[in-house]
Amino acid sequence: MTSDHLSTTFATLADPTRRAILARLAAGEATVKELAKPFDLSPPAISKHLKVLERAGLITRSRTAQWRPCRLKPEPLKEVADWVERYRRFWEESFDRLDDYLRELQAQATQPKRPKHKEPANGHRKR
Amino acid sequence: MDTGNAEPAGASLRAGTTTLPSEREIVFTRVFDAPRALVFEAWTDPRHLVHWWGPRGFTLTIHEIAVQPGGMWRFLMHGPDGVDYPNVIVFDEVVPPERLIYSHSGEAEHDSARFQVTVTFAEQGHRTAVTMRMLFPSAAERDHVVKQYGAIEGGNQTLDRLTEYLGAMA
Numbered sequence: 001m002t003s004d005h006l007s008t009t010f011a012t013l014a015d016p017t018r019r020a021i022l023a024r025l026a027a028g029e030a031t032v033k034e035l036a037k038p039f040d041l042s043p044p045a046i047s048k049h050l051k052v053l054e055r056a057g058l059i060t061r062s063r064t065a066q067w068r069p070c071r072l073k074p075e076p077l078k079e080v081a082d083w084v085e086r087y088r089r090f091w092e093e094s095f096d097r098l099d100d101y102l103r104e105l106q107a108q109a110t111q112p113k114r115p116k117h118k119e120p121a122n123g124h125r126k127r
Numbered sequence: 128m129d130t131g132n133a134e135p136a137g138a139s140l141r142a143g144t145t146t147l148p149s150e151r152e153i154v155f156t157r158v159f160d161a162p163r164a165l166v167f168e169a170w171t172d173p174r175h176l177v178h179w180w181g182p183r184g185f186t187l188t189i190h191e192i193a194v195q196p197g198g199m200w201r202f203l204m205h206g207p208d209g210v211d212y213p214n215v216i217v218f219d220e221v222v223p224p225e226r227l228i229y230s231h232s233g234e235a236e237h238d239s240a241r242f243q244v245t246v247t248f249a250e251q252g253h254r255t256a257v258t259m260r261m262l263f264p265s266a267a268e269r270d271h272v273v274k275q276y277g278a279i280e281g282g283n284q285t286l287d288r289l290t291e292y293l294g295a296m297a
Contacts, residue, residue, distance in 0.1 A: 007266050010150035080147075083269060087153055087261060088145050093182035095143060095157045095257075098169060101179045102161040105169075 006083075009076040012056040017041070018049050025059060025072040035070065151269055155259045163248050166255040167224035170246065180204075194221055200229075224248055241268070 013019055021035055036046040050070060053059045058077065059070050143157040159166050169175040171194045177187045184207035192200040200216040213233055220228035225248055232241035242263045249256040263269040 006269070007150055084145065084147065084153055088155070090182055091155045091259065092143065094180055095155070097179035097181075097183065098166075099157075099159060101175070102159055102165065102169060105165065105175075106161060 005076070006079055008056050009058070009080055012052055012058060013080075015049070015052075018053055021046075021049060021053065021070075022058060022072060022077075025070060029062075029069040029071040031067045031069050033067075150266065151263045153261045155261075156256065158251060158254050158256045160254050162253060163250045163255045164224045166257065167248050170227065170248075171221075171223070194218060194227075196221055219243075 013022075017039060020038070024030060024035060024038070032043055032046055032050065035050070036043050039046065050059065050061070053070075054061060056076065058073055060073050061068050061070050143155065146154045146156075148154055161169075169179065173189045173192050176192075177189065180187055180202075181204050186205045188203040188205065190201040190203070192198075192202075194200070196218060198218045198221075200214075200218070202214050202216075204212040204214060206212060214231065215233070216229045216231050218227065218229045220226060227246040228243070230241060230243050242261050245258075245260045245262070247258045249258070
């Protein structure tokens with residue numbers, strides 16, 4: 001995997017038609033005709049998009065079957081997902097904790113006597 | 128900053144979004160049911176930060192924190208697996224209670240996982256919308272992260288989620 005590789009994936013995904021084609025192929029293989037149907041595009045225009053997707057390694061096309069169905073190749077997408085996922089998990093969970101913590105703070109604030117804020121058990125600090 | 132969490136992805140989804148506006152950016156948004164001043168305080172006061180920063184199971188030791196332009200926040204994240212993760216944040220911009228801009232890195236001298244973060248706090252009635260934009264300095268640094276921390280499970284789930292993120296791509 002090189003920088004160029006992942007950048008190519010992103011450049012390829014920057015087009016909404018190509019993303020829609022990939023979304024369709026995520027549900028199973030399809031022919032050019034089937035892929036062209038939901039779009040207001042001619043089969044040659046779709047073929048152009050398919051060539052870009054194929055070059056980026058995002059799809060493969062059968063060499064043997066008469067209708068040359070297209071199939072999604074998920075590996076390059078997984079590289080992008082790996083990058084995002086690392087941070088997504090971190091922040092999803094931190095935000096969940098922050099959400100809970102903010103509720104706690106506000107519940108404390110509405111009580112008649114606000115208990116003194118608990119000091120953290122770990123770490124020393126200076127400001 | 129490895130999450131080191133074995134929970135199935137998406138198990139804790141609340142109302143938040145993840146988008147990829149460009150090949151070097153990740154944007155997270157979340158609306159909190161709390162006034163903006165309090166949310167900002169929770170992000171900038173060490174007494175609050177230790178209660179929520181990091182995935183579940185992580186604890187924090189704060190070595191120093193100065194929330195001001197040029198100020199530094201050095202802390203250690205203790206993972207549930209016993210591994211410690213050093214972190215350094217340098218604040219570029221501090222505009223209470225609206226905005227924080229900082230650079231985030233590990234403590235290693237050459238840390239190619241560093242990135243710049245812009246956090247904005249927007250009032251939505253009594254609630255607060257937080258937008259967190261992570262910007263990686265180059266494609267090479269983004270790829271370093273992929274290489275170092277890649278290999279995640281859950282192929283189909285991941286692809287589904289990725290399709291969602293990409294749907295919002297510019």
